[in-house]
Amino acid sequence: MFTQNAIRTGFTRRAANNLPAPAQISVCSLSDSINLMGATIPYRRNAEIFGENESADYVYKVVKGAVRTYKVLADGRRQIGAFYLPGDIFGLETDDLHTFSAEAIGDAKILVVKRSALIALAARENEVACELWSMTGQELRRVQDHILLLIKTAKERVVGFLLEMAERVPSSKHIELPMTRQDIADYLGLTMETVSRTLGDLERDASIELASARQIVLHDRGALGRLNS
Amino acid sequence: MFTQNAIRTGFTRRAANNLPAPAQISVCSLSDSINLMGATIPYRRNAEIFGENESADYVYKVVKGAVRTYKVLADGRRQIGAFYLPGDIFGLETDDLHTFSAEAIGDAKILVVKRSALIALAARENEVACELWSMTGQELRRVQDHILLLIKTAKERVVGFLLEMAERVPSSKHIELPMTRQDIADYLGLTMETVSRTLGDLERDASIELASARQIVLHDRGALGRLNS
DNA sequence: CGTACCATTGACGACGGTCAAAAAACGTGG
DNA sequence: CCACGTTTTTTGACCGTCGTCAATGGTACG
Numbered sequence: 102m103f104t105q106n107a108i109r110t111g112f113t114r115r116a117a118n119n120l121p122a123p124a125q126i127s128v129c130s131l132s133d134s135i136n137l138m139g140a141t142i143p144y145r146r147n148a149e150i151f152g153e154n155e156s157a158d159y160v161y162k163v164v165k166g167a168v169r170t171y172k173v174l175a176d177g178r179r180q181i182g183a184f185y186l187p188g189d190i191f192g193l194e195t196d197d198l199h200t201f202s203a204e205a206i207g208d209a210k211i212l213v214v215k216r217s218a219l220i221a222l223a224a225r226e227n228e229v230a231c232e233l234w235s236m237t238g239q240e241l242r243r244v245q246d247h248i249l250l251l252i253k254t255a256k257e258r259v260v261g262f263l264l265e266m267a268e269r270v271p272s273s274k275h276i277e278l279p280m281t282r283q284d285i286a287d288y289l290g291l292t293m294e295t296v297s298r299t300l301g302d303l304e305r306d307a308s309i310e311l312a313s314a315r316q317i318v319l320h321d322r323g324a325l326g327r328l329n330s
Numbered sequence: 331m332f333t334q335n336a337i338r339t340g341f342t343r344r345a346a347n348n349l350p351a352p353a354q355i356s357v358c359s360l361s362d363s364i365n366l367m368g369a370t371i372p373y374r375r376n377a378e379i380f381g382e383n384e385s386a387d388y389v390y391k392v393v394k395g396a397v398r399t400y401k402v403l404a405d406g407r408r409q410i411g412a413f414y415l416p417g418d419i420f421g422l423e424t425d426d427l428h429t430f431s432a433e434a435i436g437d438a439k440i441l442v443v444k445r446s447a448l449i450a451l452a453a454r455e456n457e458v459a460c461e462l463w464s465m466t467g468q469e470l471r472r473v474q475d476h477i478l479l480l481i482k483t484a485k486e487r488v489v490g491f492l493l494e495m496a497e498r499v500p501s502s503k504h505i506e507l508p509m510t511r512q513d514i515a516d517y518l519g520l521t522m523e524t525v526s527r528t529l530g531d532l533e534r535d536a537s538i539e540l541a542s543a544r545q546i547v548l549h550d551r552g553a554l555g556r557l558n559s
Numbered sequence: 560c561g562t563a564c565c566a567t568t569g570a571c572g573a574c575g576g577t578c579a580a581a582a583a584a585c586g587t588g589g
Numbered sequence: 590c591c592a593c594g595t596t597t598t599t600t601g602a603c604c605g606t607c608g609t610c611a612a613t614g615g616t617a618c619g
Contacts, residue, residue, distance in 0.1 A: 172478065175559045180481055182474060195467025200474060224456055234463040238424025241470045245411060245429060248473065249401065251480040252409055252519040255575065282598065290481040295575055297599055314584075314598060330404045484607065511566060521608055526567055543566060543616085 131232035134222060135162050135190065139212035144205035150192070153202045157194040159213050163187050166209025167279035170201035171287065181288040183243065184280060186269055193236055206279045251290050253330075258289040259299040260328045263309065267319055274322075278315045360461035363451060364391050364419065368441035373434035379421070382431045386423040388442050392416050395438025396508040399430035400516065410517040412472065413509060415498055422465055435508045480519050482559075487518040488528040489557045492538065496548055503551075507544045 141164060144150060150161065153172060161168075168185040170192075182201050185191045192203060193216070205211070223230035250261045262285060267273045278285070286293045300317075303309045308325055310318040319325060370393055373379060379390065382401060390397075397414040399421075411430050414420045421432060422445070434440070452459035479490045491514060496502045507514070515522045529546075532538045537554055539547040548554060 174478070178481065180478055182477070195464045196471070200471055223459075227453055227459075230452075230456075230459050230463075234459070234466060235424045237463060237466045237470060241466060241473060242425070242429055244470060244473045244477065248411070248477060248480065249403070249409055251477065252407065281596090292576060293598080294577085294600085298575090301599075510564090522566080523568085523609085524607060527607090530567075 129232065130226065130228055131219070131236065132162070132190070134219065134229065135160065135212055135214045138218055139214035142211050142213050144209045144211055146205060146207050148205050150203040150205060150211065151199050153200065154198050157192065157197055157199045158216055159192065160190065160216050160219060161192040161203070162190045162212040162214075164210040164212055166211075167206040168203055168209060168211070169206055169280065169284060169288075170203045172201055179287045180290070181284060183240075183247075184266075184284075184288065186279075190236060193233070193240075195237060206284070255289075255291055255295050255299050256302065257329060258291060259285075259296060259303070260308075260325050262289055263317065263319065264325060264329060274319050275312075276317050276319070278317065282314075360448070360458055360465060361391070361419065363448065363458065364389065364441055364443045367447055368443035371440050371442050373438045373440055375434060375436050377434045379432040379434060379440065380428050382429065383427050386421065386426055386428045387445055388421065389419065389445050389448060390421040390432070391419045391441040391443075393439040393441055395440075396435040397432055397438060397440070398435050398509065398513060398517075399432045401430055408516045409519070410513060412469075412476075413495075413513075413517065415508075419465060422462070422469075424466060435513065484518075484520055484524050484528050485531065486558060487520060488514075488525060488532070489537075489554050491518055492546065492548065493554060493558060503548050504541075505546050505548070507546065511543075 139162065144166075150168065151157075151159070163185050165187055167187075168189075168191060170182040170185070171179050172182065173179050183191070184206070192199065194200065219229070219233065223233050250258050253261065263276070266276050266278065270276055280288075282293045282296050285291075286296045289296065291299075300309070300311060304311050306321075306324070308319075308321045308328070310320060312318055368391065373395075379397065380386075380388070392414050394416055396416075397418075397420060399411040399414070400408050401411065402408050412420070413435070421428065423429065448458070448462065452462050475494075479487050482490065492505070495505050495507065499505055509517075511522045511525050514520075515525045518525065520528075529538070529540060533540050535550075535553070537548075537550045537557070539549060541547055
């Protein structure tokens with residue numbers, strides 16, 4: 102995916118010289134670099150990975166488990182910015198400080214790599230520079246989509262959340278949610294109660310099935326898509 | 331759309347003639363590069379500058395006037411992503427499609443530069459590559475702050491909007507709003523009526539004064555900041 | 560001076576928040 | 590394996606904020 106972007110933007114040295122990029126080489130040198138250069142660290146449930154306004158010295162990649170990033174407002178309201186699942190990179194900043202705090206949702210394993218090392222690599226390898234930029238752009242698009250969720254009705258937000266999660270797991274019908282109702286609520290700008298009630302309503306509509314609180318089966322994907330307007 | 335194509339064609343011709351030789355550009359900022367390499371184009375009130383999902387071939391900088399970027403949902407609801415004022419750069423994508431549409435709010439002058447030219451420059455000048463990345467990161471932070479607005483009460487959103495605008499204009503007490511109440515509403519995820527009523531409430535509190543609908547004076551900045559929680 | 564467009568104001572209702580309690584799930588140690 | 594305490598989730602009753610619909614007032618521009 103990253104390589105694809107690099108080629109399209111014409112940002113790599115290869116593309117700038119009009120040489121075709123071999124299709125067989127690494128799909129994503131940034132992700133590969135993190136795998137090679139990083140150290141795996143275990144975090145326990147609810148452990149803080151980094152805090153808002155802390156120095157952004159490291160970049161992170163989820164190996165196992167899930168992560169939430171969030172901000173807490175003056176009055177205690179919490180807004181969750183994103184959920185990160187295995188394979189996702191997070192905590193990459195263009196500035197020197199983290200804009201969000203990050204916590205492990207359950208027990209997790211996280212790859213950690215020095216940001217300065219990636220930036221040094223980017224200075225030599227144009228492709229890596231491009232992928233860093235691309236990564237931030239991807240995050241930007243994700244947040245922009247998040248905004249579109251926040252202006253909708255409660256039902257649309259919950260459906261939007263379920264579809265978003267469904268796209269990110271292997272089997273897109275059965276989804277296992279690592280986070281609590283409160284986490285979902287703080288992501289969607291709703292209350293826990295409204296999230297719970299709305300999921301109940303969707304089950305009554307037969308659009309979904311709550312196998313357990315954290316195990317959801319999407320039955321009528323088409324109907325859900327229509328609700329998602 | 332018709333106008334846009336005509337303008338773009340015109341721009342391409344000019345740019346080909348006026349583009350300085352790459353070697354003459356040494357170390358300079360992204361903004362300077364745009365000033366040097368760009369062509370100024372006038373847009374009339376409500377004219378489309380680019381559309382969502384159109385090819386992102388150009389990057390833009392407001393010279394005069396103001397710009398709104400937006401998306402329209404299936405059911406007609408419109409979400410404004412950002413307002414851009416003189417000096418602001420917009421329309422820079424890491425992918426090759428625009429994620430939002432952009433329109434001039436009033437009559438405007440916009441500097442336009444080929445994205446490929448900036449990317450080519452970035453491939454040679456590390457500093458420019460860094461600034462492109464930084465630019466996207468700045469946009470990311472802006473959108474993240476926007477999310478924090480959208481989870482607040484109507485009063486807090488309106489106050490947040492006013493403070494945000496106040497920070498961006500020379501005199502931070504008197505602010506001249508280029509946009510309509512509907513634009514503000516679509517930016518804040520509220521209705522026109524609620525924005526109007528809330529501004530009225532703030533005036534009754536003596537926190538602000540509505541010299542005219544578009545001319546607002548912030549009286550009690552401290553009180554506003556407290557409301558902004 | 561008239562015609563759009565924009566802004567304000569009012570009445571009313573629905574959606575979602577708040578508070579409270581019960582039920583279910585989970586983990587821990589006996 | 591069960592008993593117990595804690596956390597999470599669900600459900601209910603009520604209420605406030607903000608959206609909807611409608612009418613009026615203001616402003617800019619031809």
